[in-house]
Amino acid sequence: MMRLPIILPLVLCLSACSLQPELRMPPAPVPAHFPVQDLAPASVLPASELGWREMFADPRLQRLIELALENNRDLRLAALSVQAAQSQADIAGAARLPAVGLEGTRARERTLDSGGRSGAGAITQHNGLNVALSAFELDLFGRVRSLSDAAFARYLASQHGRDAAQITLVGAVAEAYFAQRLADEQVQLAEQTQADWNQSLALARLLKQSDQSSSLDVAQAESQVALADAELEAGRRRLLLANNALQLVLGSPLPADLPPAPSLERQPVIAHLPAGLPADLLLNRPDLRQAEQVLVAANADIGAARAAFFPQISLTASFGYASTSLSDLFDPASQVWRFAPQISQPLFQGGRLRAELRLAEIRKSEAIALYERAVQGAFREVADALAGTASFDRQIDAQLRAVTAAEQRLHLSDLRYRAGLDGRLELLDAQRQLQAARQSLLALRGADIANRVALYKALGGGLYARDGQEHAAISAAQ
Incomplete structure (x- = not known):
């Protein structure tokens, strides 16, 4: 029986x-070394293991990153996508077991009885x-198994995509925060410039009253004050926009009890990070691992499409x-x-099975191209950030010397103007030169910090809170 x-x-x-083709990952289409070599000391952890609390020691920025990990909608959607992909993988895997x-x-x-009546x-x-x-x-030809493997690979891709979303979010919060600090300090510089030129206007009017200068000097001073007023309003507008951008990336309003913010010059951000080799990016960047799993899923789809030609x-x-x-x-x-x-056994499908196989092979070719493009983009991001790391320090030093020289020139020009040895134009030119030098120095400091953030993000940093021990992505998802 x-x-x-x-x-x-x-x-x-x-x-x-299994009818899946053997998957051989394409070689990385990038040089074996970055154009600029590492400048970081050996004691610094790799960016992928360096927690964002160590990278950004500013307590105000740390609080903002915590808020973003809790409230950002894009990160929440990425976490939900992981859960959905896990459920899809479970559904596909359940088909391999009997129900x-x-x-x-x-x-x-x-x-009815034999007489056609009921009784x-x-x-x-x-x-x-x-x-x-x-x-x-x-599943003699591996069709169900290939579908299950493809679903599981897409689940892993969604996990890596969620990690990549967190790295992007941490970098975006840092970029928006430093952009806000730069806009705030630019407003402070504009207010200082406005005050200096108001003093210069008052001096020009006093000299005009004592017949030591002409109305032309007063008109020039008034023009400079008007330009300072316009620049101050533009700076305030930029600050408002920077605040809006920061609130958007946080997903919530700015708290009123944030710690005080240090100046850009005193920001405790690690300047130099070890980049390693381009091949390290394949292990350290979740977006590249995500592209790799998408390729694995596309390869498994080919196995399922091949198995569809055989008896079920x-x-x-x-x-x-x-x-x-x-x-x-x-x-x-x-x-x-x-x-x-x-x-x-399929006999005639109107070419549907061959078209599905062709489509699966095309999707795999697309996945390979996307993977290679992601590797090239990652290489470009790291190379650009390393180029900035190698040059920003020297450029800032040179700009500091330019500011010092402009301050000395303004001091001497002011003394000569008060003594009647130079005209108003010489003093105005010295004031403009100092203002431009200070603005350039401030912009350089902001660009230098933004470059550090870009290098940290490009090397896969931002996934952990402290030294790779605390995985903020998991806690935020929970």
């Missing part, structure tokens, strides 16, 4: 062959209890008891079973 408990172990022991169900039935039926004796009753296996596909064997079976009365339901004589294998 064929029994279901004997059939199930035999079904589960059947091993399937066994318990079915219980009880039916009463009234039929009390024509009522029959049927009772049944079965353990059933429904249309389980024997499905199995339906049941074992249980059937009786006209409940008292005799579990009698050994009431045992029933059913075994119904089915095989189907």
Whole structure:
């Protein structure tokens, strides 16, 4: 007698062959070394292991990053995408196991007798209890397995995508914060410039009243004050826009109890990070691992498309008891079973199967191109940031000397103007030169910090809070 408990172990022991092509990752289409070598000391951790609390020691920025990890909608959507992909992978994996169900039935039926009439004796009753296996596909050619592998690879890709979203978010918060600090300090510089030129205007008017200067000097001073007023209003507008951008990336309003912010000059941001080799990016950047898993999924889809050309064997079976009365339901004589294998072979599909295989192969080629483009983009980001790291320090030193020289010139020009040795134009030119030099120095400091953030993000930093021990992505998702 064929029994279901004997059939199930035999079904589960059947091993399937796989028609997936062997996946060989394409070589990285980038040079073996970055154009600029590492400038970081050996004691500094790699960026992918350096927590953002160590990279950004500013307590105000740390608080903002915490708020963003809790409230940012893009990160929340990425976490939900991971959960959805995990459920899809579970659904695809469940198809590799037989679905066994318990079915219980009880039916009463009234039929006609031989004379075509119904009567009390024509009522029959049927009772049944079965353990059933429904249309389980024997995956002899790996179709179900390939679909499961593809779904699992997409789940891993979604996980890496969520990690990449956090790295992007941490970098975006830092960039928006430093842009806000730069706008704030530019407003402070504009206010200082406005105050200096108001003093210069007052001096020009005093000299005009004592007949030591002309109305032209007063008009020039008034023009400079008006320009300072306009620049101050423009700076305030930039500050408002920077605040709006920061609030958007945080996903919530700025708290009122934030710690005080240090100046850009005193920002405790690590300046130099070890870049390693371009091949390290494949291990350290989640977006590259995401592109790799997308390629793995596309390769598995080819295996499923190939297996669709071969016969599909499905199995339906049941074992249980059937009786006209409940008292005799579990009698050994009431045992029933059913075994119904089915095989189907595609003969004519109008070219659909070949088109699906062709589509799967094209999708794999697309995944390879996307993977290579992602590697090239990562190499470019790191190379650009390293180029900035190598030059910003020297440029800032040179600009500091230019500011010092401009301050000395303004001091001497002011003394000569008060003594009547130089005209108003010489003093105005010295003031403009100092203002431009200070603005350039401030912009350089902002660009230098932005370059440090870009290098940290390009090297895969921002996934951990402290030294790679605390995974903020997991805690934020939970």
